[in-house]
Amino acid sequence: xxxxxxxxxxxxxxxxxxxxxxxxxxxxxxxxxxxxxxxxxxxxxxxxxxxxxxxxxxxxxxxxxxxxxxxxxxxxxxxxxxxxxxxxxxxxxxxxxxxxxxxxxxxxxxxxxxxxxxxxxxxxxxxxxxxxxxxxxxxxxxxxxxxxxxxxxxxxxxxxxxxxxxxxxxxxxxxxxxxxxxxxxxxxxxxxxxxxxxxxxxxxxxxxxxxxxxxxxxxxxxxxxxxxxxxxxxxxxxxxxxxxxxxxxxxxxxxxxxxxxxxxxxxxxxxxxxxxxxxxxxxxxxxxxxxxxxxxxxxxxxxxxxxxxxxxxxxxxxxxxxxxxxxxxxxxxxxxxxxxxxxxxxxxxxxxxxxxxxxxxxxxxxxxxxxxxxxxxxxxxxxxxxxxxxxxxxxxxxxxxxxxxxxxxxxxxxxxxxxxxxxxxxxxxxxxxxxxxxxxxxxxxxxxxxxxxxxxxxxxxxxxxxxxxxxxxxxxxxxxxxxxxxxxxxxxxxxxxxxxxxxxxxxxxxxxxxxxxxxxxxxxxxxxxxxxxxxxxxxxxxxxxxxxxxxxxxxxxxxxxxxxxxxxxxxxxxxxxxxxxxxxxxxxxxxxxxxxxxxxxxxxxxxxxxxxxxxxxxxxxxxxxxxxxxxxxxxxxxxxxxxxxxxxxxxxxxxxxxxxxxxxxxxxxxxxxxxxxxxxxxxxxxxxxxxxxxxxxxxxxxxxxxxxxxxxxxxxxxxxxxxxxxxxxxxxxxxxxxxxxxxxxxxxxxxxxxxxxxxxxxxxxxxxxxxxxxxxxxxxxxxxxxxxxxxxxxxxxxxxxxx
Numbered sequence: 001x002x003x004x005x006x007x008x009x010x011x012x013x014x015x016x017x018x019x020x021x022x023x024x025x026x027x028x029x030x031x032x033x034x035x036x037x038x039x040x041x042x043x044x045x046x047x048x049x050x051x052x053x054x055x056x057x058x059x060x061x062x063x064x065x066x067x068x069x070x071x072x073x074x075x076x077x078x079x080x081x082x083x084x085x086x087x088x089x090x091x092x093x094x095x096x097x098x099x100x101x102x103x104x105x106x107x108x109x110x111x112x113x114x115x116x117x118x119x120x121x122x123x124x125x126x127x128x129x130x131x132x133x134x135x136x137x138x139x140x141x142x143x144x145x146x147x148x149x150x151x152x153x154x155x156x157x158x159x160x161x162x163x164x165x166x167x168x169x170x171x172x173x174x175x176x177x178x179x180x181x182x183x184x185x186x187x188x189x190x191x192x193x194x195x196x197x198x199x200x201x202x203x204x205x206x207x208x209x210x211x212x213x214x215x216x217x218x219x220x221x222x223x224x225x226x227x228x229x230x231x232x233x234x235x236x237x238x239x240x241x242x243x244x245x246x247x248x249x250x251x252x253x254x255x256x257x258x259x260x261x262x263x264x265x266x267x268x269x270x271x272x273x274x275x276x277x278x279x280x281x282x283x284x285x286x287x288x289x290x291x292x293x294x295x296x297x298x299x300x301x302x303x304x305x306x307x308x309x310x311x312x313x314x315x316x317x318x319x320x321x322x323x324x325x326x327x328x329x330x331x332x333x334x335x336x337x338x339x340x341x342x343x344x345x346x347x348x349x350x351x352x353x354x355x356x357x358x359x360x361x362x363x364x365x366x367x368x369x370x371x372x373x374x375x376x377x378x379x380x381x382x383x384x385x386x387x388x389x390x391x392x393x394x395x396x397x398x399x400x401x402x403x404x405x406x407x408x409x410x411x412x413x414x415x416x417x418x419x420x421x422x423x424x425x426x427x428x429x430x431x432x433x434x435x436x437x438x439x440x441x442x443x444x445x446x447x448x449x450x451x452x453x454x455x456x457x458x459x460x461x462x463x464x465x466x467x468x469x470x471x472x473x474x475x476x477x478x479x480x481x482x483x484x485x486x487x488x489x490x491x492x493x494x495x496x497x498x499x500x501x502x503x504x505x506x507x508x509x510x511x512x513x514x515x516x517x518x519x520x521x522x523x524x525x526x527x528x529x530x531x532x533x534x535x536x537x538x539x540x541x542x543x544x545x546x547x548x549x550x551x552x553x554x555x556x557x558x559x560x561x562x563x564x565x566x567x568x569x570x571x572x573x574x575x576x577x578x579x580x581x582x583x584x585x586x587x588x589x590x591x592x593x594x595x596x597x598x599x600x601x602x603x604x605x606x607x608x609x610x611x612x613x614x615x616x617x618x619x620x621x622x623x624x625x626x627x628x629x630x631x632x633x634x635x636x637x638x639x640x641x642x643x644x645x646x647x648x649x650x651x652x653x654x655x656x657x658x659x660x661x662x663x664x665x666x667x668x669x670x671x672x673x674x675x676x677x678x679x680x681x682x683x684x685x686x687x688x689x690x691x692x693x694x695x696x697x698x699x700x701x702x703x704x705x706x707x708x709x710x711x712x713x714x715x716x717x718x719x720x721x722x723x724x725x726x727x728x729x730x731x732x733x734x735x736x737x738x739x740x741x742x743x744x745x746x747x748x749x750x751x752x753x754x755x756x757x758x759x760x761x762x763x764x765x766x767x768x769x770x771x772x773x774x775x776x777x778x779x780x781x782x783x784x785x786x787x788x789x790x791x792x793x794x795x796x797x798x799x800x801x802x803x
Contacts, residue, residue, distance in 0.1 A: 007250050008256065008258040009258070009291050009292070009293055010220075010259070010294055011075065011260075011262075012222070012296075013077075013263065013267070014077055014263070015049065015266065016117075016264070016265070017041055018121075018428060018431075018444055019425070020039060020040065020041060020444065022496060022623075022624065023450070024496060024523075024524065025498075025623060026523060026524050027523050029624035029625050030624065036714055041082075041085055041089070042089070045089075045093060047270045048266050048268060050761070050762075051269045051276050052268055053071060054068075054069065054761055054765045055068055055279065057281050058281070061801075067768050068284075069100060070268065070280055070283070071096075071104075072100055072107070073113075074265075075296055076114055076115070076265060077114060077116065077117045077154075077155040078265075079117055081119075100114075101113055102147070109302070111152065111297035112297070113295040114151070116140055116142070116155070120425050121429050122428060123427070123429050124157065125161065125313065126326060126427070131427075132165055133375075134378055134379050134424065135424065136154070136169055136172050137379045137382070138379075140173070140174075141383065141386075142382060151173075152176065152296075153176045153177060154177055156177055156179075158317060158318050158323075158326075159316055159317040160314075160316040162313040162314055163311070166209060166217045166311075167213050171213075174217070176206065176217065176218035176296055176297070176300055178219070178221075178222060180221065180315075180316075180317040181201045181203055181221045182224075182312075182320075183317070184197035184201045184207075184310070184311060185197055185310045187200055187307060188307060201221060203259070204259065205258060205307065206300060206303070206305045207307050207308060207309035209308070210308065219309060221260070222260045222261060225249070226246060226249055227261050230267060231271075236268075236272040239279070240285070243281070243285040246261075246286060247286070318433075325342075325345070325433065326432040327432075328345060329341060329346055334434055336435060337435045340478040343476070344437040345475075347472065347475040347485065348437060348485060351485070352427060355452055355453075355464060356426075358463075359423060360423070363416055370401055370402060370403075370405060371401060371402060372400060374416075378420045380399075380400065381421065384396050385421065388552060388553070411554050412459070414554040414555060415459055418455055418553060425448040426452060428441075431444065431446075436477055437475050437477050437485055437488065446488060447492075447496060449493075450489070454497050454499075472486045472488075500560075501549075501558070501576055504547055504562065505617035507522065507547055507549070508547075508562040509564060509618075509619070509621075511564060513566070513630050513633060524553050525550065526549070526552055527547055527549050527550075528547065529546075529547050530547065531585070532544075532546075533589055533592075539601075540601055542593075542595060542596055542604065543563075543565075544562065544564070545564075546585050559578065559579035560576045561578075561588055562574060562577075563588055563591075563608055565605065565608065573608050574616065574617040575611055575612030575615065575617075576615075591607060591611070646674040649670070649671065650671070650674045650678045653671055654675075657675075675709060679709055680715075682700055683700045683701070683704070683711060683716065684715060686700060688719055692723055692747065697747070701750060720747065721763060724763045725763050728763055728767060735770060738790075741791070742790075744794055760798060763798065771791075771795075775802065
């Protein structure tokens with residue numbers, strides 16, 4: 001047993017975002033509130049997940065003296081659904097995070113710092129036993145695939161706990177978890193006497209919790225004041241404050257003492273801007289003062305629990321009423337709307353329970369016709385979710401099926417598995433956490449429920465949809481204009497429900513705008529175009545096709561023929577029907593050709609209505625981001641006209657307005673509006689140019705200053721950072737290119753006086769790479785004097801100290 005040093009520190013970050021994916025497309029669609037980013041996942045990645053890989057440590061002059069990887073000193077867990085998104089959308093960030101666990105394990109006696117997590121971030125005490133089993137199994141399986149080892153610890157969503165969950169975790173090899181100190185009920189002292197935990201629980205040591213089964217689980221209790229101060233207080237204002245407060249918390253004892261701080265990982269950089277820098281500085285300072293930075297697995301090996309604890313079942317870290325925040329109208333809320341009630345939470349939970357309790361028996365009976373053990377198959381299905389390669393799917397079906405399955409039976413089994421997948425996703429805790437059922441997070445779980453109902457309707461003759469909606473109707477929003485849960489479902493969820501025919505309609509509509517397509521992929525669908533004919537002119541475009549649509553999730557497939565027309569800028573009509581024969585398709589094609597010349601818009605539309613029984617698709621049926629792309633194309637001409645008008649006003653009257661300005665007169669608002677539009681657009685375009693022209697950018701900034709127009713902070717910061725990143729990448733390949741060095745220095749000097757806060761962390765990382773790989777080898781060589789001077793100037797502008 002290792003007893004020195006006596007002071008240890010473990011900072012745990014629980015990194016998680018609610019799964020924002022559209023359940024039918026399994027993609028995150030545009031979230032305008034996250035602009036200029038596509039969505040909030042993108043934004044939080046830039047502000048938190050990525051910056052913690054390269055956190056800055058500053059000196060007293062706010063110059064960067066070091067860049068460090070916080071994950072090398074964090075204890076951390078990432079929600080599996082978030083890692084799935086990161087793996088697909090930011091593989092470099094994902095790989096660096098997972099590598100951090102392996103690469104830094106030698107610093108912690110061979111123990112990685114990553115913890116697993118119950119898969120879907122559901123409140124485990126409120127889950128059924130089968131769901132608890134699957135959540136733990138999926139969490140462990142997902143962790144093994146990503147980190148290449150068995151997890152030693154597991155994070156419980158909202159630290160919500162009961163003995164059954166701990167017992168299941170222990171049975172699957174989990175050694176420890178983290179709880180809040182108020183979740184302890186009783187502790188046993190060294191003499192073997194039990195005492196109430198309040199005021200007695202020692203967060204400086206782990207405890208052992210024994211289950212009725214004979215299994216046990218080690219529990220770390222986080223330091224409540226420090227954790228609260230980091231998450232909600234002022235401790236991340238600077239690293240000195242955080243480090244000093246941690247030092248004070250140790251007291252003067254000489255026995256090994258562990259301080260564990262646990263917060264949402266997004267605290268460091270997203271919720272608290274520059275929080276990752278405060279943490280990095282505190283880590284450095286505390287290490288220099290003899291504090292041993294550790295993780296829970298290492299500490300547990302060297303200091304096994306000497307004390308025993310009993311937990312308060314059905315408790316959590318964010319609800320003082322236990323777990324009522326996720327099943328009743330308790331008063332726990334974000335506090336942003338103190339006059340609102342949360343009575344909607346109970347019916348939302350009851351509606352989801354209805355789906356689970358009604359559909360699970362149907363699942364078990366139906367799946368039993370094809371699978372030897374439906375629940376064992378569900379437990380193994382995470383392997384398919386992680387990798388839908390046909391070989392993986394076939395191996396799964398072969399292992400768990402009672403017999404060789406036909407194509408239609410494979411589709412049915414996969415639908416049954418997807419039903420179970422989404423029946424657990426409906427319980428994602430965020431759906432109940434916030435203040436109103438009309439919020440984004442509650443809508444997300446209702447979307448999952450919509451997918452459940454679609455699958456149930458495809459599988460079973462009778463479903464609980466009507467009862468589900470009746471319960472949702474009793475869940476009233478605090479905003480009368482939003483209405484009830486039923487209203488929200490019909491408005492926000494029902495329009496998203498899609499199938500193979502909807503995917504075919506999207507492909508058909510795209511042929512009117514994008515020209516010929518060749519076997520396109522469309523989110524969770526794939527299309528094979530067997531035939532495509534396009535004719536008409538700019539006044540009316542017509543297309544007809546024979547296409548086959550497949551689901552990459554359930555493997556269902558269907559062949560369609562379609563007729564589509566576009567007249568004017570945006571009038572679209574598409575009709576589809578299942579493919580019947582070559583002759584039927586030939587007749588459709590022949591009829592459509594007759595409307596091409598001369599143009600007969602009304603006749604063609606009437607034909608499509610009659611031919612396809614009035615079931616016509618239009619632009620409203622496009623999937624979200626696909627609609628945005630096509631609509632942007634449609635309105636491009638209109639926007640160009642508006643831009644021309646603004647430019648005409650600005651250019652025609654600029655000299656007159658300059659003259660008025662010289663007389664001290666204020667330019668009229670109509671002119672300022674046109675100038676603002678033109679100058680901001682020109683600045684954005686200049687920053688997006690392949691080679692930015694510094695003189696042009698400087699002139700635009702001066703002109704904006706003249707008229708009192710400020711650059712759009714976030715937009716300009718976004719594009720400036722991207723431009724500087726490209727320049728630094730070029731300098732890595734060609735460090736002696738004077739034009740690139742001059743361009744980088746010039747850009748930073750131009751924006752030096754503007755409070756833009758460009759997100760320069762990637763640029764600074766690249767600068768450090770040049771510093772380590774090139775500068776150090778040149779710094780003592782006179783031949784590189786000019787280069788070294790320029791490089792130093794660039795560093796100062798980036799607030800990096802290299803001397």
